[in-house]
Amino acid sequence: MTVISKIARMARWQPGARERLQATALQLFADHGFEQTTVAQIAHAAELTERTFFRHFADKREVLFAGQEDFLDLFTDPIDEAPAGTPAYELIRRSLDGAGGFFPDERRPFARVRASIIGTEPALQERELAKLAALKVRLGELFRERAIEEPAATLAAEAGVTIFHLSFQQWIAEGEQRSMSEIARERLDAMAALVSA
Amino acid sequence: MTVISKIARMARWQPGARERLQATALQLFADHGFEQTTVAQIAHAAELTERTFFRHFADKREVLFAGQEDFLDLFTDPIDEAPAGTPAYELIRRSLDGAGGFFPDERRPFARVRASIIGTEPALQERELAKLAALKVRLGELFRERAIEEPAATLAAEAGVTIFHLSFQQWIAEGEQRSMSEIARERLDAMAALVSA
DNA sequence: GCGAGTGATGTCATTAACTGACATCACCAA
DNA sequence: TTGGTGATGTCAGTTAATGACATCACTCGC
Incomplete structure (x- = not known):
């Protein structure tokens, strides 16, 4: 048997x-x-x-994309917990910081394989963009709920998602050792420097 | 016969x-x-x-999405013609201004029908995002060719595409009368005000 | 314990998106 | 005139996706 x-x-x-x-x-x-x-x-x-x-x-x-709800919550929970009146930049910072916990080093090999599959297939890239767009929409809603006006809300959401995406791609880059949170923080600082320059 | x-x-x-x-x-x-x-x-x-x-x-x-090449050229041609050293913001302004010509008032009814179809179908929204992403990638490349460094290049491309997208949605909104170029200019100014605030 | 539901799975049939191979036939150029 | 070219048609096949119905271990109330 x-x-x-x-x-x-x-x-x-x-x-x-x-x-x-x-x-x-x-x-x-x-x-x-x-x-x-x-x-x-x-x-x-x-x-x-x-x-x-x-x-x-x-x-x-x-x-390859299941678990979207959990993924969104990762970003939105830290925002939900922030006090009223927190500026958009700080909300993004907290959001990225919280989400970073979802990308521990053990996941990197898996993430790399997954990314390489997605990278070879336009149909999968479309789906990934759709997921990121959903995150963007959700962040935009949260910002507007906090009385951040348009177009600032949409632009802030866009910036947040872009920073995440750039950071994620760096996180899975060949030889990269730093944690997701570290990378995201660096990217966010670079953006801040850009805007204030 | x-x-x-x-x-x-x-x-x-x-x-x-x-x-x-x-x-x-x-x-x-x-x-x-x-x-x-x-x-x-x-x-x-x-x-x-x-x-x-x-x-x-x-x-x-x-x-519903054919003509991608022409669409991209619309945005990139004005950038190609700009003198070296033109700042990113000005490149975006010219790009949007040039692309505005592709959206004459006669096209509005068509664009509205098309948008309403896309709006009801997630699969079509995915494709639209992919097209916008392609534009973003292309703009990012052009910016980098002009020695605009990361992450400024990607963020500028992102901002440009976002402004276009927001403007387009407003252009096809119920009752909107202004031209695409007018709307885009307004949105771009709003973004500029935001950054300099 | 026992019988009625429940939920995850299996089976089967069907539709429609997409692809490859090959045929057709007006047009054009040598 | 003839032979090539290009846009189309024909046909057969694969596979993603969905609806309808069957199965059967498990569970909960009695």
Whole structure:
């Protein structure tokens, strides 16, 4: 009797289907490319069916982008906790600082593989832009709620997301050792210097 | 003998297949929605085949976004013509001013229909973001070529694209009468005021 | 314990986006 | 005249995505 069939006697399904699909997909995409990998292959390798894949992820690309809600909260929680009247620049600083915690060093190898997959596929870059745009919209809303007027609110949100994006790309760059928070702080300071110059 | 068969005797194909597909697609999308319209329907309504549609447009969404090259040139030509040493802000001002010419009042109704279609479909918003991102990348390159250092180059490109996007949305807003150039100038001034404050 | 629900999964059928290979045929240039 | 070219058509195939219905371990109230 195999280990798998033993487990199968204990539970109807193996737990963690979603995570298994994500890990399997990442592996297959890295090995054979995004386009060359079919959803059927991913599902089969994860010992599930294609239909189950699409129950967990709205489309094939989404398997690389799940967890959007958590991602947004990372940035917005520090802003929610800031006192009223905090200036936009300080809100961005806190937001980036808080989000930095989501990118511990252990994640860097994973992030690099993921980024290299996304980098080879325009369709995936589109999705990434959409996710960043969603973050931008959310930040803009929070700023406006705090009586920061347009166009300052949108521009501040834009700047915040840009700083994050630039920092993230540096974080996963070859040889980079510094933490996400350190890099983001440096980028933010550079922007501040730019504006005040 | 029909008009069509007369023309058919004179030419193997009706000219302007691409434009016909674009106009037909816009019409059908507006009437029945993007998802509800199939490529086969568009092609048939334009008296062409599905295969021909995909020869002109890489995918179904692209029929609403063709002409990317011309669009980019609109923004970059004024920058190419500016003298060396022109500051980033002035480059953006010229770029927006030049691009404004691409949005004459006659285009507003078309732009409104198009925008309302895009607004209802996340997949189309993704594509639009990708196009704007391409513009941002191109502007960033031009700025860096002019010895504007990072992160100023990327931030300036970002700001320019944001101003354009905000201006465009205002241009197609209900009741708006001003020209694209006027609106863009106002938005740019607002941003400048913000930075210098 | 036991029977009714619940939830994650499987099965099956179908649609529609997209692609490759090859055919057609007016036009044009040598 | 003839041979090449380019835009289109035809056809077959793959795969992403979705709806409808079945299954069955688990759980909760009794």
